[in-house]
Amino acid sequence: MLRNGDRRGPSHRRRRIPWRRFGAGAGVAALAVGLITAGPAHGQPAEPPGDVAAERARGPVGWETYRDLDGLARSRTGEESLQFSSYDRTGGNDDGFNGTYSCLRQSGQGCVIAEHTGAGEISSIWFTREPLGDVTATGNIIIELDGRVVLDAPLVDVVSGRLGAPFAWPLVGNADDTAGGAVIKVPMPYRESMRVTVQNNPYFYHVGYRTFPDASGVQTFDPGDPARDVLDRLRAFGVSDPKPAAPGSVPVRRDFDLAPGASTTVAELTGPAAIDQLRVRLPQVVASPQVVDDGYAYGPGGGSSFRMRVDPANDGIRLIRRFDPQVANQVADVRVDGVHVGQWRSGAAAPGRWGVEIIEVPGTITAGKSEVTIDNRFVSAAVDVNEFRYDVHSRVGGEWERTDVLDLGPSHPGEQAAHGYRIDNRVFERTKLVGRYPTAQRDVTASDAVLEGARLRISFDGRTTVDAPIGEFFGSGLGEHDVRSLMSSIDPGMDGWYTSWWPMPFRQGATVEIVNGSDVPIQGATVEVTSAPTQVGPDTGYFHATHHHGRTVPGQDWNFLDATGAGTFYGVTHSMRGLIPPNATAQTSQPLSDERPGALAQPRAANQRNYLEGDERFYVDGASEPAWHGTGTEDFYESGWYFRFGTTFSMPLIGNPSHEMANDGCQYDCTGTYRLLVNDAVPFRTALRAGIEHGPGNDEPGIYSSTAYWYGGFPAQRVPDPAPPAPESPIPPQAPSEPVPSGQVPPEQRPSEPVPSGQVPSEPVPSEQGSSTERPAAEPQSGTAPTPGPGPQVPEDADRWMPEAIREQLGWRDR
DSSP, X not given: OOSSOOOOSGGGGOOSHHHHHHHHOTTOOEEEEEOOOOSOSSSOOOOOOHHHHHHHHHOOOTTHHHHTGGGTTEEEEEEEEEEEEOOOTTSSSOSSSSOTTXXXXXXXXXXXXXXXXXXXXXXXXXXXXXXXXOOGGGOEEEEEETTEEEEEEEHHHHHTTTTBTTBOTTSEEOTTTTTSOEEEOOOEEESSEEEEEESSOOSEEEEEEEEOSSOTTOOOOOTTOOOHHHHHHHHTTTTSOSSOOOTTOEEEEEEEEEOTTOEEEEEEEESSEEEEEEEEEOTTOOOOSEEEEEEEEEEEEEEEXXXXXXXXXXXXXXXXXXXXXXXXXXXXXXXXXTEEEEEEEOOSOOTTBOEEEEEEEEHHHHTTOSEEEEEEEEEEOSSOEEEOEEEEEEXXXXXXXXXXXXXXXXXXXXXXXXXXXXXXXXXXEEEEEEEEOOOOHHHHHHHHHHHHHEEEEEEETTEEEEEEEHHHHHTOSSSSOOEEXXXXXXXXXXXXXXXXXXXXXXXSEEEEEEEEOSSSOEEEEEEEEXXXXXXXXXXXXXXXXXXXXXXXXXXXXXXEEEEESEEEEEEEEEEEEEOOOTTOOOOTTSOTTOOOTTOOSSOOOOOTTXXXXXXXXXXXXXXXXXXXXXXXXXXXXXXXXXXXXXXXEEOSSEEEEEEEESSTTOSSEEEEEEEEOSSSOEEESSEEEEEEOSSTTSOOOEEEEEEEEEEEEEOOOOOOOOOOOOOSSSSOOOOOOOBOOTXXXXXXXXOOOOOOOOOOOOOOEEOOOSGGGOOOOOOOOTTSOOOOOSOOSSOTTHHXXXXXXXXXXXXXXXX
């Protein structure tokens, strides 16, 4: 089906009560990993003060989640990551189409979708529904924390940023920003209870939340705090380090060539220290030629203007424009801070291709500034002047570095607003244009081989914990696609770098290597590793990037990570190569890709993206039921409707930077995604098995690869016995509380006594990679329904609950 429909697997039969029991149990805690702490470089430090101990036990809370990114490596011994969602409890396909499982219960305010008694934090909220993610019909969202309403407003206004900071892009995003979803990434801590209610049935949703053993140091979310520093930091995603500058940082750079099968050490570092930034440049690699984008055009008397970030240390900038050259002879004047710097001149028409123009601006206009205003004015054109994207590079120390990006068009309202974009005499808008750059296919093939075959390998204190393909490590496993995320980026433009900002602490030494496992010689490459001395406490884990590649296996989830010991899972880059051929047909009793002779009594056209019909399922500390159980693959990446049928997008924590169809090395249909769990990390004490299904029956064929980002290095911890079962409704019904008036702050909460913590690290052991070594899904608990056989993509009643327009786009016909 098209959206989160058919679902198979044992966990789909679980009841909601066990989740609530875990959430309500004050003694249930999982070991996570977070911030570098002060202390002697060697040996055990003295027990920290109470407040510090509590913070370590729990990890950063509230806005500190985004401010304290240096601390991703520190242990978090007192929290748990859980999820409510609308998945079908019977194992069927109704993950939201009928809204059957979309309400925990009804209250006087509407449909309750999440509630918890105890201390914790709402970390991530996602919705989608017809039409294509527009949540207008959901009505108001009401969030109650500690018995007081902190948010009561139309959901569509919240996710569209109309309420203003802190509910502003990219902490929120609507269906245009996310290609089909609606997200809220504002962290909302609470001391005693939380409840999330929507006025009307939301259909598809998930709510991620953290639970704490007590309220030590927790202050209830204040909707009056705009957290503008956090917004500014997140809006620079993919172009600057989100962490504060580290004192004493020293870059180590190495230029090299590397033959196939060879390896080279590019940096050897001495600790205690931490790698703060790692960059790779591969000049021989060409960008993937197909790009999906949207944009605008202005006519006579019109133009556009916007703000762009630049490096104050620049001695000049260059402004890069992407445009559609099927319109000939586009000419526009360009001014920077009111000074004329040149003209855009597109030249002759070139239909089907993307055009790129560059204007270099001297430092006399831009030096010492952190922001400039660009103004474009129409001069002449065969029809109009169009614009799809602008990049700005700053020249610092003789080198060009990307310092801002503005992606334009109807699918980027939040990004436009953040840059103050305006357009006069707009005569045209394009919601989706698929174009190509004129790149030779042999160069694309060689480039993809390097990005997939050459590996980044890093060892900390004698342990190799990073071993992943260069492309996927930085965010793209399907070639050189543009990637902008909070913790890494790929700049496919001129002089572009691949950059990682994950903090990587070590105690004694670190070795960074490049291994060329491809059959293509690497020439003229550069690696730069920036590190700084720091004190590494005993509760500091090692950064890991765990790669997994292979064919999907029927009946087995694709494992992002299967690790023992203790640590914290912080996200994944995921590359999916679907193997559903275009001439495949299916009937209701077989997977959509089934081509066996005689198996197709009722043939249907193939859905080549049916592999996206799989749920994420995260099993923590050996549990037989998942702590996270989602509603679909693009839902996990907080988009919807197959990423609005192939519309790519980038946000700080979620993105779909690539979609390829039967070209550029993709046999049928291929999708590249990422999700970073910075705000909703998954801690584990003894083990974690985090994976995702492939298709509604977990049986669609594909070649998958993934690189999981996590911190580990801690011994397995004892998991406390579960608390007694909570009542079916963990928060008793109560009259709706009064909302907090706009601009006012709820009463401050007094912190309680903190919780001490601290453990000496030892290394968790991930399982061997490859689909052949994946562990089978855990057996269902007693009392749950048995696992059904492979299920259909289209249920018998699909014609009733799936809109006709969607069925037609998939090629499905009425019965």
